[in-house]
Amino acid sequence: xxxxxxxxxxxxxxxxxxEARQLMASPGAFFHxxxxxxxxxxxxRLDDLQLQAAALCFEEQVERIxxxxxxxxxxxxxxxxxxxxxxxxxxxxxxxxxxxxxxxxNRQFDKLTTWLNKMTxxxxxxxxxxxxxSIDGWLDLLAETTExxxxxxxxxxxxxxxxxxxxxxxxxxxRSNRITEFQSFGRPVAPGSVDGLIHVIWPIYADGHLMSxxxxxYLKKIFAxxxxxxxxxxxxxxxxxxxxxxxxxxxxxxxxxxASRVDVPPNLLARRAELEAQxxxxxxxxxxxxxSLAETLRDQRVxxxxxxxxxxxxxxxxxxxxxxxxxxxxxxxxTAGGSKGMPLxxxxxxxxxxxxxxxxxxxxxxxxEITGLSKMCPAGRYHTQPxxxxxxxxxxxxxLQPRRGVQKGRGAFFDFTLRGHWGGIIxxxxxxxxxxxxxxxxxxxxxxxxxxxxxxxxxxxDDKITCAAAPQAHTDAVEFLTTFS
Amino acid sequence: MANPIASLxxxxxxxxxxxVEFGGRGGALQFRAPDPHKYAAQLPVASPAALADLYDLRFxxxxxxxxxxxxxxxxxxxxxxQEARELTYQTAPTTRPIVDTFYRGISSLFRRxxxxxxxEHAIGIRYLEGWVEQAPDxxxxxxxxxxxxxxxxxIAGNSPTVAAETVIRNAMTRSDxxxxxxxxxxxxxxxxxxxxxxxxxxxxxxxxxALGYWRGGDTEVEGLIYQPHHIxxxxxxxxxxxxxxxxxxxxxxxxxxxxxxxxxxxxxxxxALADEKSLREVGLRIAIDVGVVxxxxxxxxxxxxxxxxxxxxxxxxxxxxxxxxxxxxxxxPTSVSTKxxxxxxxxxxxxxSIRLQDDYFNVIGGxxxxxxxxxxxxxxxxxxxTSLADRxxxxxxxxxxxxxxxxxxxxxxxxxxxxxxxxxxxxxVAPLYxxxxxxxxxxxxxxxxxxxxxxxxLDRRLCKWIVNEVAPPVTELSFAASRPGATVxxxxxxxxxIEAYAVDA
Numbered sequence: 001x002x003x004x005x006x007x008x009x010x011x012x013x014x015x016x017x018x019e020a021r022q023l024m025a026s027p028g029a030f031f032h033x034x035x036x037x038x039x040x041x042x043x044x045r046l047d048d049l050q051l052q053a054a055a056l057c058f059e060e061q062v063e064r065i066x067x068x069x070x071x072x073x074x075x076x077x078x079x080x081x082x083x084x085x086x087x088x089x090x091x092x093x094x095x096x097x098x099x100x101x102x103x104x105x106n107r108q109f110d111k112l113t114t115w116l117n118k119m120t121x122x123x124x125x126x127x128x129x130x131x132x133x134s135i136d137g138w139l140d141l142l143a144e145t146t147e148x149x150x151x152x153x154x155x156x157x158x159x160x161x162x163x164x165x166x167x168x169x170x171x172x173x174x175r176s177n178r179i180t181e182f183q184s185f186g187r188p189v190a191p192g193s194v195d196g197l198i199h200v201i202w203p204i205y206a207d208g209h210l211m212s213x214x215x216x217x218y219l220k221k222i223f224a225x226x227x228x229x230x231x232x233x234x235x236x237x238x239x240x241x242x243x244x245x246x247x248x249x250x251x252x253x254x255x256x257x258x259a260s261r262v263d264v265p266p267n268l269l270a271r272r273a274e275l276e277a278q279x280x281x282x283x284x285x286x287x288x289x290x291x292s293l294a295e296t297l298r299d300q301r302v303x304x305x306x307x308x309x310x311x312x313x314x315x316x317x318x319x320x321x322x323x324x325x326x327x328x329x330x331x332x333x334x335t336a337g338g339s340k341g342m343p344l345x346x347x348x349x350x351x352x353x354x355x356x357x358x359x360x361x362x363x364x365x366x367x368x369e370i371t372g373l374s375k376m377c378p379a380g381r382y383h384t385q386p387x388x389x390x391x392x393x394x395x396x397x398x399x400l401q402p403r404r405g406v407q408k409g410r411g412a413f414f415d416f417t418l419r420g421h422w423g424g425i426i427x428x429x430x431x432x433x434x435x436x437x438x439x440x441x442x443x444x445x446x447x448x449x450x451x452x453x454x455x456x457x458x459x460x461x462d463d464k465i466t467c468a469a470a471p472q473a474h475t476d477a478v479e480f481l482t483t484f485s
Numbered sequence: 486m487a488n489p490i491a492s493l494x495x496x497x498x499x500x501x502x503x504x505v506e507f508g509g510r511g512g513a514l515q516f517r518a519p520d521p522h523k524y525a526a527q528l529p530v531a532s533p534a535a536l537a538d539l540y541d542l543r544f545x546x547x548x549x550x551x552x553x554x555x556x557x558x559x560x561x562x563x564x565x566x567q568e569a570r571e572l573t574y575q576t577a578p579t580t581r582p583i584v585d586t587f588y589r590g591i592s593s594l595f596r597r598x599x600x601x602x603x604x605e606h607a608i609g610i611r612y613l614e615g616w617v618e619q620a621p622d623x624x625x626x627x628x629x630x631x632x633x634x635x636x637x638x639x640i641a642g643n644s645p646t647v648a649a650e651t652v653i654r655n656a657m658t659r660s661d662x663x664x665x666x667x668x669x670x671x672x673x674x675x676x677x678x679x680x681x682x683x684x685x686x687x688x689x690x691x692x693x694x695a696l697g698y699w700r701g702g703d704t705e706v707e708g709l710i711y712q713p714h715h716i717x718x719x720x721x722x723x724x725x726x727x728x729x730x731x732x733x734x735x736x737x738x739x740x741x742x743x744x745x746x747x748x749x750x751x752x753x754x755x756x757a758l759a760d761e762k763s764l765r766e767v768g769l770r771i772a773i774d775v776g777v778v779x780x781x782x783x784x785x786x787x788x789x790x791x792x793x794x795x796x797x798x799x800x801x802x803x804x805x806x807x808x809x810x811x812x813x814x815x816x817x818p819t820s821v822s823t824k825x826x827x828x829x830x831x832x833x834x835x836x837x838s839i840r841l842q843d844d845y846f847n848v849i850g851g852x853x854x855x856x857x858x859x860x861x862x863x864x865x866x867x868x869x870x871t872s873l874a875d876r877x878x879x880x881x882x883x884x885x886x887x888x889x890x891x892x893x894x895x896x897x898x899x900x901x902x903x904x905x906x907x908x909x910x911x912x913x914v915a916p917l918y919x920x921x922x923x924x925x926x927x928x929x930x931x932x933x934x935x936x937x938x939x940x941x942x943l944d945r946r947l948c949k950w951i952v953n954e955v956a957p958p959v960t961e962l963s964f965a966a967s968r969p970g971a972t973v974x975x976x977x978x979x980x981x982x983i984e985a986y987a988v989d990a
Contacts, residue, residue: 070841091838098838100845100861101868115842159868396830397854410830426834455830 020052024417027176027387033194035183038386039443046444047083050389050416055080057416057423058089064121067091068422083389086414087400090391090424093369095119096153096161104160104245105263109138112162120164120421122147134267135160135241139209143167148420151211152241153368160245163211163369166420173371173417174215174222176387180375181305181332181362185443190330192301198223199230199297201304201333203289203314206231208239211368212307223303232297234289234314237278242268247477275478282475286317293356294323301328304356305364305373307337312348315355325357334362336373338452365452369425370415374448379440381447384433389414390446392433395455398426408432410455411448428455489572491518491671493697494678495527497686507698508668514576516671521699525706528695529715530635530661538689539633539659544604544614547656548597550690555595557680558649560588565679569645569672576669578643578781580826582819587645591677594649599934604657606935607944613659616953624978626955631948633660634717637710639701639731640674641722642667643781648674650934652681656690658948663710664696667723671698702730713738718947720744742946744939747783747898748871749774751926752889753791754907758802767903768809770927774901775878776814776822776856777930784899784922784929787873788866789880790889792907800862803882804847807860811849814856814876825875828854832877835869851877864888886911893918898939901926961988 014022023030031037058080061068068089072078075088099115102108109129117124127145132138135152142150142164149170153161182193192198200223202216216233224230242265249262268275293314304311318324327333333356345351353360363376372388384390391414392407393400401407411431415423432449439447491507493500503524504517530536560566570588577584593599604610608631611617616628636655640647648664651674655662664674674696681691699706710716711734719735720742721728728743735741751774757767774786791806793799814822828851836857840848844862851857856876859867864883873879883889890911893900897919902908903926915923921940922932932938956979963986974985 067841074841092834094834094838095841097868098835098842100863100865102863102865396827396833398830398833428831428834 016048016052017056020049020056023049023387024053024056026172027385027417028179028194031179031386033179034189035179035185038179039185039383039445041386041444043437043444046386050386051080051083053387053416054083054086054389054414057414057418058086060419061121061422065422066118067095070118083403084400086389086424087391087393087412089422090412090414090426091422092426093161093428096163096369097159099162101159104135107133107265109141112138113142116142116150116162116164120148120166122164122166122420124148134265135245136209136238137267139241149214150209151214151368152209152244153211160241160248164421165211166418169371169418169420170215170218171222173373174218176371176385176417177373178223180373180383180385181303181334182330185377185441193330196301197225197227197230199232199300199302200224201293201297201302202231202233203304203306203310204233205235205237205239206233207237209241210239210244213239219303232289232292234310235278235282235285240268240275243275243477250476279475279478286314287321289314290318290321290323293325294318298326299328300331302331302333305332305334305336305362308335308344308348308352309342311335311352311361312344315348315352318355319351324355327357331358332362333358334364334375336364336366363450365448367425367427369421370413370423371417372413372415376450377439377441377443377447380450381434381439381441382450383439383443383445383447384413386445387415387417389416390433390448392431393426395430403435405436406432406434429453430455488515488517489568489672491516491666491698492675492679493519493521493524494675494682495524495695495697496530496692497682497688499679499682500524507700514572514669514671516572516698518671518698521697521703521706524697525699525709528663528697528710530693530695533635536633536635536659536661536693539661539693542659542689544610547659547690548600550685550688551595551600551653551656552597553684554652554677554681555592557684558592558595558677560585560591563676563680565676566591566673569670569676572672573645573670576642578826579779580823582823583778583821584645586820591645591649591673594646594653600653600657603653603935603944607942608658608948612948613657624957624984628953628955630951630953631658631945632951633658634947634949635661635715636663636718636720636947637716638662638664639719639721639723639728640664640667642670645670645673647722648677652677652694654944654947655694658944660947661693662695663716664694665701666696666698668698668700707731707734711739717949718742720943720947742941742943744941745896747896747921747939749784749786749899749901749929750893750897751775751786751789751901751903751929752907752911753789753806753903753926755792755794755799756904757791757806758793758799764802764806764809767926768806769813770901770903771806771810771878771880772813772817773927774929775810776817776876779822779825780856780874780876782930784932786899786901786929787878788870788892789878790892791880791882792886792889793882793884795882795884800882803880804860807847807849807858807880810878810880811858814858814878815850822876824853824855828856828875829872832869832872832874835867835872836877839867866892886914890914890918893920895919898922899924899929901929903927956982956984959983959987962986963988 062072071089077085080086099112103111109132113124113127113129129138129141132141139150142148147166148164149167150162150164183189200219205213207213207217220231246268253262349361364373365382366373372385374382374384376382391400391412392409393412395410401409411429412426430453434447438444490501500519503520505520506517508515557563558566566588574581574584604613612631616630619627619629638651640651651664666674678694678696685691718740719731721731722744751771753767757763771789791803793803836848836851839846847860847862849858859879861881866879866881870879893915899922900915900920901924902911905925908923974980977985
């Protein structure tokens with residue numbers, strides 16, 4: 001008698017497509033929350049995963065984000081078969097301020113909502129913004145009634161960018177980046193690094209709709225696990241986007257030599273006294289902040305990652321008061337974003353290190369439009385996170401440069417984890433990326449030269465007011481308001 | 486191969502020793518020039534009295550010199566100019582055919598009739614030649630003469646004609662000039678000066694011209710030269726960047742004439758939309774004012790306002806106007822307009838972003854970096870309108886003149902208008918907001934040189950207007966002894982002068 005062997009139950013390995021989905025859904029989980037895995041994955045395998053993820057992301061988002069559909073339609077692109085196919089679909093960074101300026105000037109937030117709706121997968125057609133009379137009011141409405149947390153950056157021409165970030169995207173980004181922020185490649189991982197309770201140091205307004213204010217609230221939720229006593233903000237107030245708008249208007253008017261045409265929002269005028277009082281308290285808050293860092297957080301495990309100018313301001317304050325900090329050695333302190341045009345002394349980094357009581361600041365490169373934060377390795381190179389596909393484009397024509405060897409030109413990225421808005425962005429930065437083999441530090445990820453320059457700045461253009469200038473811009477605006485008659 | 490030499494020309498002498506390297510950053514021209522620190526002291530004229538030889542010349546002698554110089558500045562025969570042109574191709578913001586057009590035009594700037602016309606209409610030749618009686622008075626007679634000044638010119642390098650105009654102005658006004666050369670084109674002025682040295686090295690007009698290159702902000706050089714005892718006026722082109730090094734030296738005795746960068750606009754009345762013929766004609770006129778010399782001039786239009794009744798039909802026609810403007814612009818002859826050398830990437834980023842926002846903006850052309858026409862669908866210019874360049878125009882439909890004039894300010898130089906009747910209506914209104922020059926649409930690029938520039942009478946301003954007052958003789962005088970304790974001066978036309986002491990006949 002023949003016996004039929006019992007069928008063997010065999011686990012099917014997940015398909016590449018399935019793995020790509022996992023990577024998109026949670027880079028942290030995919031890499032088992034390990035930086036060694038994240039930045040040790042073989043390049044060829046990562047390339048395969050990234051292509052799959054890009055294709056999947058496009059499939060989804062071309063159906064959901066009108067502007068992606070439009071671009072794809074214009075270019076005749078129906079699917080992603082090679083990673084280069086993504087390049088014609090990348091958004092210029094100027095996309096986020098491509099609305100008619102009068103919408104903002106005339107406070108037509110319903111029209112701005114219609115404009116914003118084209119750049120998000122979230123349906124905003126039911127949002128009634130006609131009653132909003134301020135930028136903050138509009139953004140509050142979006143945050144309260146939709147899955148979006150639309151964030152702004154402000155510009156010197158008086159134009160604000162609005163990026164329709166989905167809350168879950170923002171959170172995923174912070175959780176994923178935490179892995180590289182709290183772990184060093186090839187080194188043992190301190191307990192609690194992945195999801196332990198951390199004190200968050202936030203050297204700016206506790207909240208607000210600028211990404212560089214808003215991020216604090218996410219850090220409070222994720223790193224400080226929602227605990228107020230673990231979230232240390234320099235100013236307890238919400239930084240005002242309307243004030244930033246006014247400041248940008250003033251700056252643009254000064255450049256034109258004509259302040260008489262600055263449009264002062266009535267709701268800000270009404271808050272004059274309140275804002276003036278906030279200004280008056282700034283010094284007090286600064287000293288209290290310095291004290292809490294130096295005393296209350298002694299020996300505590302902390303997290304602080306912020307652009308250099310505000311960090312420097314805090315450090316200078318603290319050193320002048322004769323204070324310095326002593327945090328637990330498994331803390332993570334770093335900076336990203338450069339000076340953004342603010343005047344930094346030569347030894348700013350040394351002052352910051354001295355005040356914070358650390359050997360050196362970690363350095364990062366990132367932007368508000370995507371979630372990947374590139375960390376500088378011991379060999380001095382910024383490493384691209386594995387859920388970000390980097391490109392170098394010709395600075396003049398935006399033609400894709402070969403993804404081989406060392407390439408210098410305009411940086412562009414694709415973040416395929418983003419669900420709420422399109423993760424393809426062409427930056428205004430000149431970058432040099434090495435696409436070839438592993439870095440001297442051992443990480444297999446593509447890496448960038450630490451020298452990053454804005455193209456506008458190089459050719460004598462741009463004069464950006466950015467998040468790092470926020471307190472000064474706020475001050476300028478409040479001063480103008482209070483003397484406005 | 487060694488970098489080209491930007492010679493120092495000091496009053497008839499060509500200097501090419503003690504060379505140091507300049508330039509090279511960010512793609513800028515690299516050249517060698519005599520160390521300005523070694524020669525700075527020789528740049529200013531020895532003393533004000535040295536200008537006396539200019540007053541041995543009659544105006545006709547000046548015209549003769551300039552005519553001769555102009556003839557020798559024929560690009561086809563002047564090796565210095567050819568070399569300058571070759572070197573300028575690299576840094577000029579425009580393309581070769583347009584650069585060629587500029588250089589071909591240099592010679593004719595020096596024509597006798599032209600210079601005479603400028604001198605006559607802008608200044609009045611008789612003021613240059615002698616003392617002209619003003620507003621005759623029965624008593625004291627007043628005479629005015631326009632004298633030359635010792636002037637420093639900080640010139641711009643994006644058009645070779647500026648160097649030529651500077652030499653002409655200097656000669657015409659019997660002034661003495663030190664020309665600080667721009668790093669993006671030091672060679673055109675040098676070519677002109679070398680030609681002067683060739684045919685008339687000892688002529689007063691050659692000897693009252695010095696030019697050279699030093700880095701703007703070089704305090705060792707500027708601190709020495711920019712003093713009232715060396716120069717009386719500074720004229721600076723190019724706005725803030727050229728002026729910022731200069732302002733610290735301004736003091737009584739040193740006058741600064743600053744020409745800031747301007748932008749220009751066009752205004753079109755609804756007549757343009759009436760029919761196909763008008764649309765075509767106005768499209769061409771706009772294309773000319775926008776596209777000629779690739780929009781690098783301050784006179785070139787950037788924003789074009791079109792008055793409409795706000796209807797969809799008229800908006801459709803404005804879009805058609807945009808299409809025709811684009812077609813005409815890319816069809817302009819290459820001697821005056823070409824695809825830009827390099828379409829500014831920042832601008833490109835802005836344009837590509839709004840191209841996708843087709844509810845609000847209709848972007849016509851531009852995919853190949855050739856320039857484009859943006860038709861706003863709402864009555865507002867694009868947010869980046871002040872950085873429009875490289876043959877990029879923004880046509881904006883508006884419903885009232887008020888919408889337009891409130892956007893005019895002191896930086897608005899040329900306003901090209903169609904039709905003529907609309908210009909009439911704007912004549913006494915636009916200047917109140919800051920506009921400086923109204924022209925018929927299509928004529929922005931023609932600036933008669935004897936008319937004011939940027940609302941200034943530049944040529945008059947470069948002169949010193951000196952006064953001679955001649956009092957009639959006084960025969961009999963009364964002296965103090967005859968006026969003991971006098972507290973009041975008797976009635977007289979000139980109580981503060983000797984007239985008050987004339988004894989009436």
